[in-house]
Amino acid sequence: MRFARVLFLGDSVTWGGERIDQADTYPELFEERYGKWCSRPVEALNASAGSWGIGNLRAYAERFGFFGSDLVVLQIGERDLTQPMSDSTGIGSLCTSPRSAPVLAVQEAFKCFGPRLLNRLKKWMSWNEAGQNQEKTPSTSTEAVDEQEKRQFEKNMEHLQALITDIRASEKPIAVLYNPLREHVGPNGGEPPPWYGKFRSRLDRQNVPMIDLQSMWKNKEGANKYYRDYIHPNQRGNVALAKVISRFFRDEYPQICR
Template identity: 30%
Template sequence: MKLKPFAILLLGLGLSFAVLELGLRLIFGFGNPPLLQADSKTGYRFQPNQKLFRFGKSIEINQYSQRNPPISAIKPPNTRRILMIGDSVLNGGVQTDQAHTITERFRGLLGGSIEVLNASTGSWGIENRIGYLREFGSFQSDVIIFQIGTSDLIQRTSLGTLIGVDPSFPNQRPWSAISELWSRYILRRFVRQALIMPAYAEARSPQDKAAWFARNSQSLKNEVRSLRTAPETKNVPIIVLYTPYRDEVLPTPQLPLYKAEFFALLNQMKLPVVDVHQAWSSIPVEQKSQYFIDEIHLSETGNQAVADLLFQQLCIQAKSTWCNP
């Protein structure tokens, strides 16, 4: 029996959609994004225990929402443990393979029996990072490193109100790879909808920026004081890794907003800082132009450069005891 033209058309469309769906899943990882969950202390964080392939990159989230393989809450014997806390710059996102995150590159330089924990989620502000520490503790780490960028100094604390609402903050798998491609990428690009609410954005007005800088500074100051008095962390070194915007180092270095005030606060708190902005301001434009994939986020080459800087300043120059194997 011959198929009617309409039936042939439907069959062809069905096969085309099936091939497209399969290709998007297997080649790009659409339909399987990293999932988030709302959380009372961190605002939101990655759902535990995820392992996936996305845009050619591997991503693994452990039971504590860290971008790491599973770990023990109790540090294993004869192991050094470094806890790094940050946002999408530290996390690396789907554009960074698990092996090329800042934390993994740093771990590779340190050698020996060591764990470098990556507690981070995109758009986390300073208070979100602090919330993670208060929820999970320090994991008996030998050192705590806060990755803080220019944008974080004036960023509002991110809330969990968009989890499961905005396609960029999914809490469950999309029903198909095609639907995710459409809603998360194509629709946003061409319709130009402002889906990100102010709770996830930097402060805008000068008064708002000043208010949030003061609030974030005080929150960090209070948390450092708390860490230095708590039995588990009172002897644990606390370090800041300061990361800049792209246009603050390229092509001509610029002084980031509130950097001077922030560094004065760090000096007052006696917190060592690894200043990526200063280090990258003096290197050739051709070299540092390879370090960014957009205005804020780093390439895998940039991640390696940050790891190299951490190792050079903390382990070679400062000879930090926790660096020793």
């Protein structure tokens, strides 16, 4: 029997992280939900990792392909627009990316959270000694940061264009899932960054469908409760994502279920 296979390429939002069970990630929930509507068995493939940027999605696809999928979804978050391509320098040095299991749980807890607590304590002590109203001089000017982000955004758009070209060359439909920061959703949410509009315009020119959570959740009451932190969805958020994606596919790509 032929499956309706959907490949999700993304970062930690798609991966789920260590706080979300695999069964509760939105690709898994989508598979279950969409399978109830689809006339064929649905298979959701999850190719994602923490801190992946758009360049990493491109590199993965160029190496491994699309696994015979009927549709490819690119999950791209707000910060991914100006994020450099991640490498392996943190593996073994970051507590979230160990090379081996710790001897004791308390050892891992101290290694991960001890330095953070000490740094916060030092900052608190320095802040109190200097006074609350002391002005801080930024190490990098706003102009320099903006120029750096602009260059990285353009580089990421090159990665995205190459990825879109490869997907279409394999004659597969494509969709982009865009997820904003928590501070930019809900009735009291702030305005999205300037790169959001540029990104959306580029997708429109390429005729790439976009599941735009920024516009969907901008004025949605309670949308900020879909997050467990500044960007990652909690269990409730993953359920909401699965619903949105399933509905989108039923409307835009009914042919993959036939």
